[in-house]
Amino acid sequence: METTIYALSTAPGRAGVAIIRLSGPKAGDALDVLTAGRRPAPRLAGLRRLQNSDGEIFDEALVLWFPGPGSFTGEDCAELHVHGGLAVIETAFETLETLGLVPAEAGEFTRRAFENDRIDLTEAEGLADLIEAETEGQRRQALAQMTGALRNLYEEWREALIGILASVEGEIDFPDEGDVPDALSHRAFEPLVILIASMREHLDDGRRGERIRTGFTIALIGAPNAGKSSLLNRLAGRDAAIVTDIPGTTRDIIEVRVTMGGYPVIISDTAGLREAVDAVEAEGVKRALDRAVQADLRIGVVDARSDEELADLQGRLKEDDLLVLNKTDLAPGASASGAYPLSAKSGEGVDELEARIEAIVQERLSARELPALSRARHRKNVEVASEALARALGQLADAPELAGEDIRLAIRSLESLTGRVDVEDVLDRVFSQFCIGK
Numbered sequence: 325m326e327t328t329i330y331a332l333s334t335a336p337g338r339a340g341v342a343i344i345r346l347s348g349p350k351a352g353d354a355l356d357v358l359t360a361g362r363r364p365a366p367r368l369a370g371l372r373r374l375q376n377s378d379g380e381i382f383d384e385a386l387v388l389w390f391p392g393p394g395s396f397t398g399e400d401c402a403e404l405h406v407h408g409g410l411a412v413i414e415t416a417f418e419t420l421e422t423l424g425l426v427p428a429e430a431g432e433f434t435r436r437a438f439e440n441d442r443i444d445l446t447e448a449e450g451l452a453d454l455i456e457a458e459t460e461g462q463r464r465q466a467l468a469q470m471t472g473a474l475r476n477l478y479e480e481w482r483e484a485l486i487g488i489l490a491s492v493e494g495e496i497d498f499p500d501e502g503d504v505p506d507a508l509s510h511r512a513f514e515p516l517v518i519l520i521a522s523m524r525e526h527l528d529d530g531r532r533g534e535r536i537r538t539g540f541t542i543a544l545i546g547a548p549n550a551g552k553s554s555l556l557n558r559l560a561g562r563d564a565a566i567v568t569d570i571p572g573t574t575r576d577i578i579e580v581r582v583t584m585g586g587y588p589v590i591i592s593d594t595a596g597l598r599e600a601v602d603a604v605e606a607e608g609v610k611r612a613l614d615r616a617v618q619a620d621l622r623i624g625v626v627d628a629r630s631d632e633e634l635a636d637l638q639g640r641l642k643e644d645d646l647l648v649l650n651k652t653d654l655a656p657g658a659s660a661s662g663a664y665p666l667s668a669k670s671g672e673g674v675d676e677l678e679a680r681i682e683a684i685v686q687e688r689l690s691a692r693e694l695p696a697l698s699r700a701r702h703r704k705n706v707e708v709a710s711e712a713l714a715r716a717l718g719q720l721a722d723a724p725e726l727a728g729e730d731i732r733l734a735i736r737s738l739e740s741l742t743g744r745v746d747v748e749d750v751l752d753r754v755f756s757q758f759c760i761g762k
Protein backbone atom coordinates (compact mmCIF):
# COMPACT_ATOMS: atom_id res chain seq x y z
CA MET A 325 0.00 0.00 0.00
CA GLU A 326 1.40 3.38 -1.06
CA THR A 327 1.80 6.04 1.56
CA THR A 328 0.12 9.40 1.18
CA ILE A 329 2.65 12.21 1.10
CA TYR A 330 2.41 15.93 1.69
CA ALA A 331 4.82 18.82 1.25
CA LEU A 332 5.05 22.54 0.97
CA SER A 333 5.47 23.17 -2.76
CA THR A 334 6.12 26.89 -2.52
CA ALA A 335 9.40 28.23 -1.14
CA PRO A 336 9.69 28.05 2.64
CA GLY A 337 9.34 31.26 4.66
CA ARG A 338 6.60 33.78 5.24
CA ALA A 339 4.59 34.58 2.08
CA GLY A 340 1.16 35.74 0.94
CA VAL A 341 0.12 32.27 -0.06
CA ALA A 342 1.69 28.86 0.49
CA ILE A 343 0.74 25.78 -1.48
CA ILE A 344 0.67 22.39 0.21
CA ARG A 345 0.33 19.36 -2.01
CA LEU A 346 -0.96 15.92 -1.09
CA SER A 347 -0.65 12.73 -3.10
CA GLY A 348 -1.71 9.17 -2.38
CA PRO A 349 -4.76 7.10 -1.43
CA LYS A 350 -5.62 9.14 1.67
CA ALA A 351 -5.57 12.53 -0.11
CA GLY A 352 -9.35 12.61 -0.57
CA ASP A 353 -10.11 11.61 3.03
CA ALA A 354 -7.67 14.20 4.31
CA LEU A 355 -9.37 16.85 2.22
CA ASP A 356 -12.75 15.81 3.65
CA VAL A 357 -11.50 16.16 7.21
CA LEU A 358 -9.89 19.55 6.54
CA THR A 359 -12.98 20.96 4.78
CA ALA A 360 -15.59 19.26 7.02
CA GLY A 361 -16.75 17.10 4.15
CA ARG A 362 -16.92 19.85 1.54
CA ARG A 363 -14.51 18.37 -1.01
CA PRO A 364 -14.69 20.54 -4.16
CA ALA A 365 -15.51 19.15 -7.61
CA PRO A 366 -12.49 17.69 -9.44
CA ARG A 367 -10.02 20.25 -10.76
CA LEU A 368 -12.12 23.24 -9.68
CA ALA A 369 -10.93 25.59 -6.97
CA GLY A 370 -13.20 25.92 -3.94
CA LEU A 371 -12.93 28.42 -1.10
CA ARG A 372 -13.10 26.49 2.18
CA ARG A 373 -12.56 26.97 5.88
CA LEU A 374 -9.90 24.56 7.00
CA GLN A 375 -10.14 22.81 10.34
CA ASN A 376 -7.65 20.79 12.32
CA SER A 377 -8.36 17.34 13.72
CA ASP A 378 -10.13 18.90 16.75
CA GLY A 379 -12.53 20.75 14.47
CA GLU A 380 -10.91 24.12 15.10
CA ILE A 381 -10.82 26.47 12.08
CA PHE A 382 -7.25 27.53 11.31
CA ASP A 383 -7.47 29.18 7.89
CA GLU A 384 -9.65 30.00 4.93
CA ALA A 385 -8.07 28.65 1.76
CA LEU A 386 -8.54 27.69 -1.84
CA VAL A 387 -8.49 23.94 -2.18
CA LEU A 388 -8.32 21.71 -5.23
CA TRP A 389 -9.04 18.04 -5.74
CA PHE A 390 -7.32 16.06 -8.51
CA PRO A 391 -8.54 12.46 -8.52
CA GLY A 392 -6.15 9.89 -10.00
CA PRO A 393 -5.17 8.60 -12.46
CA GLY A 394 -5.46 11.86 -14.42
CA SER A 395 -3.41 13.84 -11.89
CA PHE A 396 0.25 14.90 -12.00
CA THR A 397 1.43 11.89 -9.99
CA GLY A 398 -1.25 9.54 -11.29
CA GLU A 399 -2.55 9.17 -7.72
CA ASP A 400 -5.29 11.05 -5.91
CA CYS A 401 -3.90 14.52 -5.30
CA ALA A 402 -5.00 17.70 -3.57
CA GLU A 403 -3.68 21.22 -3.16
CA LEU A 404 -4.27 23.60 -0.29
CA HIS A 405 -3.57 27.24 -1.11
CA VAL A 406 -3.30 28.46 2.45
CA HIS A 407 -2.16 31.80 3.81
CA GLY A 408 1.60 31.69 3.95
CA GLY A 409 2.15 32.19 7.66
CA LEU A 410 4.37 29.78 9.54
CA ALA A 411 1.68 28.93 12.12
CA VAL A 412 -0.89 28.16 9.44
CA ILE A 413 1.49 25.86 7.62
CA GLU A 414 2.53 24.21 10.88
CA THR A 415 -1.10 23.52 11.83
CA ALA A 416 -1.87 22.13 8.39
CA PHE A 417 1.13 19.80 8.65
CA GLU A 418 0.17 18.62 12.15
CA THR A 419 -3.35 17.87 10.98
CA LEU A 420 -2.08 15.90 7.99
CA GLU A 421 0.30 13.92 10.24
CA THR A 422 -2.59 13.03 12.55
CA LEU A 423 -4.45 11.69 9.53
CA GLY A 424 -1.52 9.38 8.72
CA LEU A 425 0.10 11.34 5.92
CA VAL A 426 3.90 11.50 5.76
CA PRO A 427 6.26 14.27 4.62
CA ALA A 428 7.41 13.83 1.02
CA GLU A 429 11.05 13.36 0.17
CA ALA A 430 12.83 15.54 -2.39
CA GLY A 431 11.37 14.86 -5.83
CA GLU A 432 8.89 12.30 -4.53
CA PHE A 433 5.87 13.73 -6.37
CA THR A 434 7.78 13.62 -9.64
CA ARG A 435 9.10 10.16 -8.86
CA ARG A 436 5.56 8.92 -8.38
CA ALA A 437 4.58 10.55 -11.68
CA PHE A 438 7.44 8.61 -13.28
CA GLU A 439 6.55 5.35 -11.56
CA ASN A 440 2.93 5.69 -12.65
CA ASP A 441 4.05 6.28 -16.27
CA ARG A 442 2.81 9.85 -16.36
CA ILE A 443 6.24 11.03 -17.51
CA ASP A 444 9.50 9.36 -18.49
CA LEU A 445 12.90 10.00 -17.01
CA THR A 446 13.96 12.60 -19.59
CA GLU A 447 10.78 14.56 -18.96
CA ALA A 448 11.41 14.43 -15.22
CA GLU A 449 14.90 15.82 -15.84
CA GLY A 450 13.39 18.55 -18.02
CA LEU A 451 11.08 19.47 -15.17
CA ALA A 452 14.02 19.68 -12.74
CA ASP A 453 15.88 21.86 -15.22
CA LEU A 454 12.88 24.13 -15.72
CA ILE A 455 12.75 24.77 -11.98
CA GLU A 456 16.49 25.54 -12.02
CA ALA A 457 16.41 27.61 -15.23
CA GLU A 458 17.87 31.07 -14.79
CA THR A 459 18.19 32.18 -18.38
CA GLU A 460 15.96 32.21 -21.44
CA GLY A 461 18.05 29.58 -23.24
CA GLN A 462 17.92 27.23 -20.26
CA ARG A 463 14.19 27.68 -19.97
CA ARG A 464 13.66 26.91 -23.64
CA GLN A 465 15.74 23.75 -23.53
CA ALA A 466 14.16 22.56 -20.27
CA LEU A 467 10.64 23.11 -21.54
CA ALA A 468 11.35 21.19 -24.74
CA GLN A 469 12.75 18.31 -22.73
CA MET A 470 9.91 18.40 -20.23
CA THR A 471 7.39 18.15 -23.04
CA GLY A 472 9.05 15.11 -24.56
CA ALA A 473 11.62 16.30 -27.13
CA LEU A 474 14.27 13.83 -25.98
CA ARG A 475 11.79 11.14 -25.08
CA ASN A 476 10.48 11.21 -28.64
CA LEU A 477 13.96 11.14 -30.09
CA TYR A 478 15.10 8.15 -28.01
CA GLU A 479 11.80 6.32 -28.53
CA GLU A 480 12.10 6.81 -32.30
CA TRP A 481 15.61 5.37 -32.26
CA ARG A 482 14.51 2.52 -30.06
CA GLU A 483 11.60 1.60 -32.31
CA ALA A 484 13.79 1.69 -35.38
CA LEU A 485 16.22 -0.63 -33.61
CA ILE A 486 13.51 -3.09 -32.66
CA GLY A 487 12.60 -3.31 -36.34
CA ILE A 488 16.23 -3.79 -37.30
CA LEU A 489 16.71 -6.42 -34.63
CA ALA A 490 13.74 -8.35 -36.00
CA SER A 491 15.26 -8.44 -39.46
CA VAL A 492 18.65 -9.50 -38.09
CA GLU A 493 17.17 -12.21 -35.88
CA GLY A 494 14.97 -13.39 -38.74
CA GLU A 495 18.20 -14.17 -40.52
CA ILE A 496 19.51 -16.20 -37.61
CA ASP A 497 16.37 -18.20 -37.12
CA PHE A 498 15.62 -18.89 -40.77
CA PRO A 499 18.87 -18.79 -42.70
CA ASP A 500 18.23 -18.77 -46.41
CA GLU A 501 20.37 -21.64 -47.67
CA GLY A 502 21.02 -20.23 -51.12
CA ASP A 503 22.09 -16.75 -49.97
CA VAL A 504 25.70 -15.66 -49.81
CA PRO A 505 26.17 -13.56 -46.68
CA ASP A 506 26.78 -9.99 -47.71
CA ALA A 507 26.51 -7.04 -45.31
CA LEU A 508 25.66 -4.50 -47.97
CA SER A 509 22.70 -6.41 -49.28
CA HIS A 510 21.41 -7.10 -45.76
CA ARG A 511 18.02 -5.50 -45.11
CA ALA A 512 19.35 -4.08 -41.85
CA PHE A 513 22.38 -2.41 -43.40
CA GLU A 514 20.91 0.84 -44.60
CA PRO A 515 18.65 1.54 -41.61
CA LEU A 516 21.63 0.91 -39.32
CA VAL A 517 23.83 3.34 -41.25
CA ILE A 518 21.12 6.01 -41.07
CA LEU A 519 20.62 5.48 -37.35
CA ILE A 520 24.32 5.67 -36.54
CA ALA A 521 24.58 8.89 -38.56
CA SER A 522 21.67 10.40 -36.67
CA MET A 523 23.24 9.53 -33.31
CA ARG A 524 26.60 10.95 -34.40
CA GLU A 525 24.91 14.15 -35.49
CA HIS A 526 23.54 14.58 -31.99
CA LEU A 527 26.84 13.68 -30.36
CA ASP A 528 28.86 16.06 -32.54
CA ASP A 529 27.12 19.25 -31.51
CA GLY A 530 29.85 20.58 -29.26
CA ARG A 531 28.02 19.49 -26.10
CA ARG A 532 25.49 22.22 -26.74
CA GLY A 533 22.84 20.82 -24.42
CA GLU A 534 25.18 20.41 -21.45
CA ARG A 535 26.54 23.90 -22.02
CA ILE A 536 23.10 25.42 -21.96
CA ARG A 537 22.49 23.73 -18.62
CA THR A 538 25.79 24.46 -16.95
CA GLY A 539 27.17 27.50 -18.76
CA PHE A 540 29.42 28.43 -21.68
CA THR A 541 32.94 28.95 -20.33
CA ILE A 542 35.34 31.75 -21.24
CA ALA A 543 38.92 32.20 -19.97
CA LEU A 544 40.70 35.56 -19.94
CA ILE A 545 44.41 34.99 -20.42
CA GLY A 546 47.46 37.19 -20.95
CA ALA A 547 50.59 38.66 -19.43
CA PRO A 548 50.59 40.19 -15.93
CA ASN A 549 49.16 43.71 -15.87
CA ALA A 550 47.59 43.37 -19.33
CA GLY A 551 44.25 44.28 -17.77
CA LYS A 552 42.46 40.93 -17.52
CA SER A 553 40.93 41.63 -14.13
CA SER A 554 39.89 45.11 -15.25
CA LEU A 555 38.16 43.57 -18.25
CA LEU A 556 36.49 40.90 -16.10
CA ASN A 557 35.07 43.63 -13.88
CA ARG A 558 33.76 45.46 -16.95
CA LEU A 559 32.09 42.32 -18.32
CA ALA A 560 30.66 41.43 -14.90
CA GLY A 561 29.45 44.97 -14.28
CA ARG A 562 30.92 44.86 -10.77
CA ASP A 563 34.16 44.79 -8.85
CA ALA A 564 34.67 41.03 -8.86
CA ALA A 565 38.48 40.88 -9.06
CA ILE A 566 41.24 42.91 -7.42
CA VAL A 567 42.98 45.33 -9.79
CA THR A 568 46.37 46.85 -8.92
CA ASP A 569 49.38 48.05 -10.88
CA ILE A 570 51.47 45.24 -9.35
CA PRO A 571 52.14 42.53 -11.93
CA GLY A 572 50.98 39.17 -10.60
CA THR A 573 47.97 40.46 -8.66
CA THR A 574 45.61 37.68 -9.62
CA ARG A 575 46.63 34.19 -8.58
CA ASP A 576 43.53 32.10 -8.04
CA ILE A 577 40.97 31.75 -10.76
CA ILE A 578 38.08 34.14 -10.32
CA GLU A 579 34.80 33.03 -11.84
CA VAL A 580 31.92 35.29 -12.67
CA ARG A 581 28.55 34.12 -13.91
CA VAL A 582 26.71 36.36 -16.36
CA THR A 583 23.88 36.00 -18.87
CA MET A 584 24.72 36.71 -22.49
CA GLY A 585 22.32 36.34 -25.38
CA GLY A 586 19.95 34.46 -23.08
CA TYR A 587 22.51 31.83 -22.05
CA PRO A 588 24.55 31.33 -18.89
CA VAL A 589 28.20 32.25 -19.35
CA ILE A 590 31.01 31.68 -16.85
CA ILE A 591 33.98 34.00 -17.31
CA SER A 592 37.25 33.07 -15.58
CA ASP A 593 39.92 35.64 -14.80
CA THR A 594 43.32 33.99 -14.46
CA ALA A 595 46.84 34.69 -13.26
CA GLY A 596 49.10 36.60 -15.65
CA LEU A 597 51.32 34.28 -17.68
CA ARG A 598 55.05 34.66 -16.96
CA GLU A 599 58.00 32.92 -15.30
CA ALA A 600 56.58 32.86 -11.79
CA VAL A 601 58.48 34.54 -8.98
CA ASP A 602 57.28 32.10 -6.29
CA ALA A 603 55.50 28.80 -5.77
CA VAL A 604 52.10 30.44 -5.24
CA GLU A 605 52.29 32.29 -8.50
CA ALA A 606 53.63 29.20 -10.27
CA GLU A 607 50.52 27.30 -9.18
CA GLY A 608 48.36 30.21 -10.37
CA VAL A 609 49.99 30.14 -13.81
CA LYS A 610 49.49 26.39 -14.03
CA ARG A 611 45.80 26.78 -13.21
CA ALA A 612 45.48 29.59 -15.72
CA LEU A 613 46.84 27.39 -18.49
CA ASP A 614 44.61 24.47 -17.47
CA ARG A 615 41.55 26.68 -17.47
CA ALA A 616 42.48 28.09 -20.86
CA VAL A 617 42.60 24.59 -22.31
CA GLN A 618 39.22 23.60 -20.85
CA ALA A 619 37.34 26.77 -21.77
CA ASP A 620 34.92 26.93 -24.67
CA LEU A 621 36.43 30.27 -25.69
CA ARG A 622 39.65 32.06 -24.80
CA ILE A 623 40.02 35.81 -24.80
CA GLY A 624 43.65 36.87 -24.99
CA VAL A 625 44.31 40.25 -23.40
CA VAL A 626 47.43 42.23 -24.31
CA ASP A 627 48.70 45.67 -23.51
CA ALA A 628 48.28 47.42 -26.86
CA ARG A 629 51.76 48.90 -26.49
CA SER A 630 53.54 45.55 -26.32
CA ASP A 631 54.35 43.64 -29.52
CA GLU A 632 56.02 40.98 -27.42
CA GLU A 633 52.81 40.17 -25.49
CA LEU A 634 50.93 40.08 -28.76
CA ALA A 635 53.30 37.56 -30.33
CA ASP A 636 53.31 35.36 -27.23
CA LEU A 637 49.54 35.25 -26.93
CA GLN A 638 48.84 34.63 -30.57
CA GLY A 639 50.63 31.33 -30.10
CA ARG A 640 48.31 30.34 -27.25
CA LEU A 641 44.99 31.15 -28.89
CA LYS A 642 43.05 28.75 -31.04
CA GLU A 643 41.15 29.51 -34.18
CA ASP A 644 37.88 31.34 -33.33
CA ASP A 645 39.33 32.68 -30.04
CA LEU A 646 39.31 36.44 -29.45
CA LEU A 647 42.15 38.87 -28.99
CA VAL A 648 41.84 42.15 -27.09
CA LEU A 649 44.25 45.07 -27.42
CA ASN A 650 43.78 46.76 -24.07
CA LYS A 651 44.76 50.22 -22.83
CA THR A 652 44.01 51.97 -26.11
CA ASP A 653 43.69 55.14 -24.05
CA LEU A 654 47.49 54.94 -23.78
CA ALA A 655 48.03 53.77 -27.35
CA PRO A 656 45.50 55.51 -29.59
CA GLY A 657 45.08 53.95 -33.00
CA ALA A 658 46.52 50.57 -31.96
CA SER A 659 45.25 47.73 -34.10
CA ALA A 660 45.92 44.14 -35.09
CA SER A 661 44.01 42.05 -37.55
CA GLY A 662 40.83 40.62 -36.03
CA ALA A 663 41.62 42.08 -32.60
CA TYR A 664 39.31 44.17 -30.43
CA PRO A 665 40.94 47.45 -29.40
CA LEU A 666 39.46 48.72 -26.14
CA SER A 667 40.15 50.37 -22.83
CA ALA A 668 39.08 48.35 -19.83
CA LYS A 669 39.72 51.43 -17.78
CA SER A 670 37.45 53.89 -19.63
CA GLY A 671 35.11 51.25 -21.02
CA GLU A 672 35.61 52.39 -24.58
CA GLY A 673 35.29 49.52 -27.06
CA VAL A 674 33.97 47.05 -24.46
CA ASP A 675 30.49 47.06 -26.02
CA GLU A 676 31.85 45.81 -29.33
CA LEU A 677 33.67 42.96 -27.60
CA GLU A 678 30.58 42.08 -25.64
CA ALA A 679 28.44 42.00 -28.77
CA ARG A 680 30.92 39.64 -30.39
CA ILE A 681 30.96 37.29 -27.36
CA GLU A 682 27.19 37.29 -27.32
CA ALA A 683 27.08 36.39 -31.01
CA ILE A 684 29.53 33.53 -30.46
CA VAL A 685 27.56 32.15 -27.51
CA GLN A 686 24.32 32.32 -29.45
CA GLU A 687 25.82 30.75 -32.51
CA ARG A 688 27.26 27.82 -30.56
CA LEU A 689 24.32 27.18 -28.26
CA SER A 690 21.20 28.28 -30.04
CA ALA A 691 18.59 25.66 -30.70
CA ARG A 692 18.58 24.29 -34.16
CA GLU A 693 16.02 21.65 -34.99
CA LEU A 694 17.87 18.93 -33.14
CA PRO A 695 16.95 18.53 -29.49
CA ALA A 696 20.21 18.73 -27.54
CA LEU A 697 21.53 15.94 -25.34
CA SER A 698 21.32 17.88 -22.11
CA ARG A 699 23.37 15.79 -19.70
CA ALA A 700 26.53 13.72 -19.62
CA ARG A 701 24.36 10.67 -18.89
CA HIS A 702 22.57 11.14 -22.22
CA ARG A 703 25.79 11.64 -24.15
CA LYS A 704 27.33 8.54 -22.60
CA ASN A 705 24.37 6.27 -23.32
CA VAL A 706 23.98 7.51 -26.89
CA GLU A 707 27.72 6.97 -27.37
CA VAL A 708 27.43 3.40 -26.05
CA ALA A 709 24.51 2.80 -28.40
CA SER A 710 26.20 4.21 -31.48
CA GLU A 711 29.41 2.26 -30.83
CA ALA A 712 27.44 -0.95 -30.38
CA LEU A 713 25.65 -0.29 -33.65
CA ALA A 714 28.91 0.36 -35.47
CA ARG A 715 30.09 -3.05 -34.27
CA ALA A 716 26.80 -4.60 -35.30
CA LEU A 717 27.20 -3.18 -38.77
CA GLY A 718 30.57 -4.89 -39.15
CA GLN A 719 29.18 -8.25 -38.04
CA LEU A 720 25.98 -8.21 -39.99
CA ALA A 721 27.17 -10.60 -42.68
CA ASP A 722 29.49 -12.97 -40.84
CA ALA A 723 28.09 -13.09 -37.34
CA PRO A 724 24.45 -12.02 -37.25
CA GLU A 725 24.09 -13.47 -33.71
CA LEU A 726 26.75 -11.07 -32.47
CA ALA A 727 25.21 -8.20 -34.41
CA GLY A 728 21.90 -9.00 -32.72
CA GLU A 729 23.57 -8.89 -29.31
CA ASP A 730 25.04 -5.47 -30.01
CA ILE A 731 21.71 -4.14 -31.25
CA ARG A 732 20.12 -5.37 -28.03
CA LEU A 733 22.81 -3.57 -26.08
CA ALA A 734 22.05 -0.34 -27.96
CA ILE A 735 18.33 -0.74 -27.23
CA ARG A 736 19.03 -1.23 -23.53
CA SER A 737 21.24 1.82 -23.46
CA LEU A 738 18.40 3.96 -24.88
CA GLU A 739 15.87 2.37 -22.55
CA SER A 740 17.89 3.27 -19.52
CA LEU A 741 17.84 6.90 -20.72
CA THR A 742 14.07 7.08 -20.68
CA GLY A 743 13.83 4.92 -17.57
CA ARG A 744 12.12 2.05 -19.35
CA VAL A 745 14.55 -0.36 -17.76
CA ASP A 746 14.96 0.15 -14.07
CA VAL A 747 18.32 1.52 -13.11
CA GLU A 748 17.89 2.27 -9.44
CA ASP A 749 21.03 4.38 -8.99
CA VAL A 750 20.16 6.51 -12.02
CA LEU A 751 16.67 7.10 -10.64
CA ASP A 752 18.04 8.09 -7.24
CA ARG A 753 20.43 10.53 -8.83
CA VAL A 754 17.80 12.13 -11.04
CA PHE A 755 15.17 12.56 -8.36
CA SER A 756 17.52 13.72 -5.64
CA GLN A 757 18.15 16.87 -7.72
CA PHE A 758 14.62 18.00 -7.05
CA CYS A 759 13.48 20.14 -4.20
CA ILE A 760 10.96 18.93 -1.63
CA GLY A 761 7.41 19.48 -2.83
CA LYS A 762 8.13 18.73 -6.49
Ligand SMILES: Nc1nc2c(ncn2[C@@H]2O[C@H](COP(=O)(O)OP(=O)(O)OP(=O)(O)O)[C@@H](O)[C@H]2O)c(=O)[nH]1
Binds near residue numbers: 552569573597653
Ligand atom coordinates in the same frame (compact mmCIF):
# COMPACT_ATOMS: atom_id res chain seq x y z
N1 LIG B 1 45.39 53.23 -18.73
C1 LIG B 1 44.85 52.06 -18.60
N2 LIG B 1 45.18 51.28 -17.57
C2 LIG B 1 44.60 50.07 -17.45
C3 LIG B 1 43.66 49.61 -18.39
N3 LIG B 1 43.26 48.37 -18.01
C4 LIG B 1 43.94 48.08 -16.89
N4 LIG B 1 44.75 49.11 -16.54
C5 LIG B 1 45.65 49.18 -15.39
O1 LIG B 1 46.63 48.19 -15.52
C6 LIG B 1 46.99 47.67 -14.23
C7 LIG B 1 46.78 46.16 -14.21
O2 LIG B 1 45.42 45.87 -14.39
P1 LIG B 1 44.81 44.49 -13.97
O3 LIG B 1 43.42 44.48 -14.46
O4 LIG B 1 45.03 44.20 -12.55
O5 LIG B 1 45.71 43.54 -14.86
P2 LIG B 1 45.78 41.95 -14.85
O6 LIG B 1 45.98 41.51 -16.26
O7 LIG B 1 44.61 41.38 -14.15
O8 LIG B 1 47.10 41.69 -14.05
P3 LIG B 1 47.54 40.38 -13.22
O9 LIG B 1 46.43 40.01 -12.30
O10 LIG B 1 48.74 40.82 -12.49
O11 LIG B 1 47.86 39.32 -14.19
C8 LIG B 1 46.09 48.38 -13.25
O12 LIG B 1 46.81 49.48 -12.69
C9 LIG B 1 44.94 48.88 -14.10
O13 LIG B 1 44.33 50.04 -13.57
C10 LIG B 1 43.32 50.45 -19.48
O14 LIG B 1 42.50 50.15 -20.35
N5 LIG B 1 43.96 51.66 -19.52
Ligand SMILES: [Mg+2]
Binds near residue numbers: 553567596
Ligand atom coordinates in the same frame (compact mmCIF):
# COMPACT_ATOMS: atom_id res chain seq x y z
MG1 LIG C 1 44.45 40.23 -12.55
